[in-house]
Amino acid sequence: MLNEHDRLELREGQLRGMLETASEGIVAVDEAQTIVMANRAAADMFGRRVDQLIGADLSCLIPERFRARHRIDLAAFGDAEAPARRMRGRGEILGLRAGGEEFPLEAGISQAHVDGKRLYTVVLHDLSEERRAAAVLHHSAQMLAATFNVSNVGMVHIDPSTRRFVAVNAAFCALTGFDEAELLAMGPDDLNHPDDRLDEARFQALLEGRAGYRFEKRLVRKDGGIRHVQLEGNVVRDADGRVQRVVGVLHDVTARRAAEDALRSRDARQTFLVRLNDRLRRLDDPVAVTTDAVCLLGEFVGAQRVGYAEDAGDGVTIDVTQSYSNGVPDLIGRYRNEDYGPALLQALRAGRTVVRPDIAGDASLGDAEKAAHARLHLGASVDVPLLKGGRLAAVFFVHASTARHWSADEVALFEEVAERIRADIERTRAEAALRSAKAQLEAALASMNDAVFIADADGRVLTFNDAFVTFHRCRGRADCPTELQCWGEIVEVCWPDGSPASPEHWAVPRALRGETGSNVEYVLRRRDSGERWVGSYSFAPIRDAAGRIAGAVASARDVTEFKRMHAELQASHAELQRLLDAREGVQERERLRIARELHDDMQQSLAAVLMEATVVRESLGHADPGAAEALARIEHATEQAIASARRIIHDLRPQALEEFGLVAALENLAAQFSQRTGIACRVDASGLAAADEARLVPQGTCLYRVAQEALNNVAKHAHASTVQVTLASRAPQQLLLSVADDGIGIAAGSEHRHGAFGLIGMRERLRAAGGTLQVHSPPGGGTTLDAQVPLAPPEHRPGR
Amino acid sequence: MPMRVLLVDDSRQVQAALRALLSRAPEVVVVGGAEDCAGALALIEDRAPDLVVLDVELAHGDRGYDLLRCIRSRHPRLRVVVLSNFGWEAMRKPFIDAGAQAYFDKALEFRQAIDWIRERAGAGTGSPEGRA
Numbered sequence: 065m066l067n068e069h070d071r072l073e074l075r076e077g078q079l080r081g082m083l084e085t086a087s088e089g090i091v092a093v094d095e096a097q098t099i100v101m102a103n104r105a106a107a108d109m110f111g112r113r114v115d116q117l118i119g120a121d122l123s124c125l126i127p128e129r130f131r132a133r134h135r136i137d138l139a140a141f142g143d144a145e146a147p148a149r150r151m152r153g154r155g156e157i158l159g160l161r162a163g164g165e166e167f168p169l170e171a172g173i174s175q176a177h178v179d180g181k182r183l184y185t186v187v188l189h190d191l192s193e194e195r196r197a198a199a200v201l202h203h204s205a206q207m208l209a210a211t212f213n214v215s216n217v218g219m220v221h222i223d224p225s226t227r228r229f230v231a232v233n234a235a236f237c238a239l240t241g242f243d244e245a246e247l248l249a250m251g252p253d254d255l256n257h258p259d260d261r262l263d264e265a266r267f268q269a270l271l272e273g274r275a276g277y278r279f280e281k282r283l284v285r286k287d288g289g290i291r292h293v294q295l296e297g298n299v300v301r302d303a304d305g306r307v308q309r310v311v312g313v314l315h316d317v318t319a320r321r322a323a324e325d326a327l328r329s330r331d332a333r334q335t336f337l338v339r340l341n342d343r344l345r346r347l348d349d350p351v352a353v354t355t356d357a358v359c360l361l362g363e364f365v366g367a368q369r370v371g372y373a374e375d376a377g378d379g380v381t382i383d384v385t386q387s388y389s390n391g392v393p394d395l396i397g398r399y400r401n402e403d404y405g406p407a408l409l410q411a412l413r414a415g416r417t418v419v420r421p422d423i424a425g426d427a428s429l430g431d432a433e434k435a436a437h438a439r440l441h442l443g444a445s446v447d448v449p450l451l452k453g454g455r456l457a458a459v460f461f462v463h464a465s466t467a468r469h470w471s472a473d474e475v476a477l478f479e480e481v482a483e484r485i486r487a488d489i490e491r492t493r494a495e496a497a498l499r500s501a502k503a504q505l506e507a508a509l510a511s512m513n514d515a516v517f518i519a520d521a522d523g524r525v526l527t528f529n530d531a532f533v534t535f536h537r538c539r540g541r542a543d544c545p546t547e548l549q550c551w552g553e554i555v556e557v558c559w560p561d562g563s564p565a566s567p568e569h570w571a572v573p574r575a576l577r578g579e580t581g582s583n584v585e586y587v588l589r590r591r592d593s594g595e596r597w598v599g600s601y602s603f604a605p606i607r608d609a610a611g612r613i614a615g616a617v618a619s620a621r622d623v624t625e626f627k628r629m630h631a632e633l634q635a636s637h638a639e640l641q642r643l644l645d646a647r648e649g650v651q652e653r654e655r656l657r658i659a660r661e662l663h664d665d666m667q668q669s670l671a672a673v674l675m676e677a678t679v680v681r682e683s684l685g686h687a688d689p690g691a692a693e694a695l696a697r698i699e700h701a702t703e704q705a706i707a708s709a710r711r712i713i714h715d716l717r718p719q720a721l722e723e724f725g726l727v728a729a730l731e732n733l734a735a736q737f738s739q740r741t742g743i744a745c746r747v748d749a750s751g752l753a754a755a756d757e758a759r760l761v762p763q764g765t766c767l768y769r770v771a772q773e774a775l776n777n778v779a780k781h782a783h784a785s786t787v788q789v790t791l792a793s794r795a796p797q798q799l800l801l802s803v804a805d806d807g808i809g810i811a812a813g814s815e816h817r818h819g820a821f822g823l824i825g826m827r828e829r830l831r832a833a834g835g836t837l838q839v840h841s842p843p844g845g846g847t848t849l850d851a852q853v854p855l856a857p858p859e860h861r862p863g864r
Numbered sequence: 865m866p867m868r869v870l871l872v873d874d875s876r877q878v879q880a881a882l883r884a885l886l887s888r889a890p891e892v893v894v895v896g897g898a899e900d901c902a903g904a905l906a907l908i909e910d911r912a913p914d915l916v917v918l919d920v921e922l923a924h925g926d927r928g929y930d931l932l933r934c935i936r937s938r939h940p941r942l943r944v945v946v947l948s949n950f951g952w953e954a955m956r957k958p959f960i961d962a963g964a965q966a967y968f969d970k971a972l973e974f975r976q977a978i979d980w981i982r983e984r985a986g987a988g989t990g991s992p993e994g995r996a
Binding site for chain 2: 663664667668669670671672673674675676678679682702703706710724728732
């Protein structure tokens with residue numbers, strides 16, 4: 065049996081054990097609020113040891129600012145003699161840990177009187193963990209709600225048993241186009257694309273936690289549109305591990321998919337175009353260009369037929385020379401524009417690409433057309449027109465044997481390929497034309513005897529013909545350097561006077577400076593052999609379309625031989641001239657001699673005869689009429705002989721010229737001419753400078769003879785009524801004799817008919833005197849001969 | 865006193881024929897004949913003629929025109945009548961300008977020349993006027 069003490073002992077032990085194991089903190093204080101007892105939980109709560117608490121003031125467990133208030137409250141509680149109450153009414157107060165940390169706590173207080181003293185017992189419950197958990201929970205809920213409603217991620221909750229949506233967020237509504245109410249009556253398969261149904265096995269695996277659930281699938285929107293989504297499924301289990309919800313998170317990846325597709329397609333297209341470019345660039349034949357391009361494209365896009373139809377040039381006929389075909393007949397051959405059909409042709413002529421995805425189902429086509437298309441195995445097509453100068457020049461076509469959707473990218477690719485083919489065909493044709501032109505140029509150059517060379521803007525001789533090699537006395541083309549300055553080491557170039565011509569004065573540099581030259585002579589000398597020759601150069605700059613000098617072309621001819629011959633010819637001509645002059649002189653002297661003899665002997669004798677006859681007549685008187693008559697006949701015959709002699713003398717030698725000068729001689733000539741022909745002839749020497757008249761002696765005979773011949777021509781051919789002979793001074797140091805008649809003129813080209821020899825003779829005569837002859841015969845009639853001679857006689861002319 | 869006439873002509877035949885013609889006139893006396901300038905000038909000094917009948921072309925290349933100018937400067941009172949085979953007017957002017965009293969065509973106008981001389985001889989010698 066336990067005694068009272070033992071019971072008390074036991075009770076205390078039990079109480080102590082309870083206190084020590086209690087999760088609540090328990091603190092007892094006396095009226096002075098000194099802690100008399102504290103358990104471990106209380107000590108732990110306040111971060112102290114039990115022994116530190118015993119004897120301490122309760123206020124050390126209360127934040128400073130509440131201490132006074134607390135003391136009052138406790139005293140009030142004691143005075144009220146209330147058995148127990150929760151502290152601070154609201155049940156929650158703040159404690160102060162040893163480290164200064166405040167924490168929420170719940171406290172209950174009770175009082176008892178022990179040994180006449182008031183004793184308070186406080187039960188404390190630390191609320192900080194609960195508060196923290198509540199805060200975390202609240203935060204999580206907030207986060208969850210916020211996450212759920214994130215605008216761009218669709219989220220759904222699915223009831224795993226009914227497979228129905230039980231919650232959807234706004235983003236999911238936006239994604240599907242349905243509103244929340246509609247969606248809550250639906251399940252995943254109401255939205256999934258028919259090809260992307262819910263995978264039951266995977267879903268089951270998800271529910272069982274065996275596998276994750278992550279797919280990319282297509283949703284069909286309310287409006288029928290397709291959305292690509294990245295779907296991730298997760299399960300929410302209850303405490304027992306039962307699946308309560310399946311949470312689906314859906315990212316809309318449609319734009320990304322489209323971008324990726326576009327990128328893939330663009331990459332492929334780019335790769336294809338690069339490949340096409342590489343292939344076409346190496347080709348130099350338009351047919352090969354077409355063939356390669358259509359085959360490459362046909363394989364690339366998986367079309368059944370690809371071709372290039374080109375207008376034959378008449379706007380009516382089209383030629384398909386090459387086409388790619390795969391499992392369908394090709395279309396190589398000649399067609400007519402109208403074979404396109406009116407609608408297609410009209411669109412193509414307007415420059416529009418025509419895309420026909422489904423020809424068999426095309427309501428705009430008639431049965432006959434459809435049948436024709438079917439015969440060609442033509443189910444779908446794209447026709448790209450290529451216009452040139454506003455006219456349909458070619459059509460690039462891509463055919464599929466069955467209906468086919470052509471994407472915008474594909475059409476763009478076809479258009480680009482068509483453009484490339486056209487460009488490359490034009491390039492190859494231009495290159496062919498260029499090659500042909502170059503070949504022609506080279507053939508032309510090769511056939512030329514002149515050295516021809518073409519230099520670029522830097523003066524490098526890039527093109528030259530074989531004659532160029534020969535001209536420079538080189539052994540072969542390899543001996544001809546490109547650089548201009550190298551030529552200076554091969555040949556020395558001089559001006560015709562022998563002074564050296566520096567390279568900047570050579571033909572090519574001159575041409576590059578914009579100069580054009582013709583028959584410019586240089587003397588060249590080989591530095592190795594010393595051979596000299598004369599080159600006659602012609603050169604000109606080559607200008608580009610903008611007018612800039614892009615090069616120079618020059619030609620050179622070896623004129624050494626020509627010059628030698630020319631010099632010989634000139635020498636021989638001079639010799640001939642001397643002979644002619646000499647002959648002229650001899651002739652003139654002979655004429656003079658004959659004239660003198662006629663004059664001195666015959667005329668004098670005849671005059672004497674007449675005089676003597678007069679003496680006889682006067683002596684005879686009237687004695688013998690018969691003798692007088694005979695005498696008269698003698699006198700008459702003698703007078704006629706004198707007249708003849710005088711004419712002959714005059715023709716042979718203009719005595720008046722010698723006696724009194726050219727003007728007087730011309731006047732005499734004119735008088736005789738008028739007398740003989742009845743044509744009025746006047747001489748006008750008013751334009752003759754007095755000083756010139758005195759210097760006329762050397763040219764006098766020449767001009768006098770010209771006048772004489774001119775008047776003879778007038779008398780014979782002109783049918784003129786008047787003739788004007790003009791003698792005038794002409795600057796500088798020239799004398800002009802002009803004989804103008806008012807006759808019928810000399811018809812053009814008929815110089816050889818009328819007075820041809822006369823004119824030739826006059827020309828020769830004048831040329832010998834260093835003069836010229838011009839004949840004017842205007843259509844209105846009349847002829848003017850202008851003979852012009854220098855006053856100073858030519859050097860080679862022998863003096864008289 | 866008859867007029868003293870000197871004949872200057874490179875042709876002896878002409879001199880003889882003229883002499884025959886002039887000697888038929890009593891008022892004229894032919895005092896000599898020369899065929900060139902030197903001979904003519906010597907006879908002018910020697911015979912002092914009143915009148916010279918002058919040809920245009922003389923012997924040895926001499927020119928009647930030169931002789932005329934010489935006579936005009938040395939013997940201004942001596943008359944000169946030109947008897948020329950150059951029967952044209954253009955020739956007449958220079959001789960008249962150079963001081964010849966008359967100019968006649970030798971073959972066709974010699975009768976007028978004789979008449980002209982006889983006229984002057986009849987009117988007296990030394991008279992300077994003549995047919996211009």
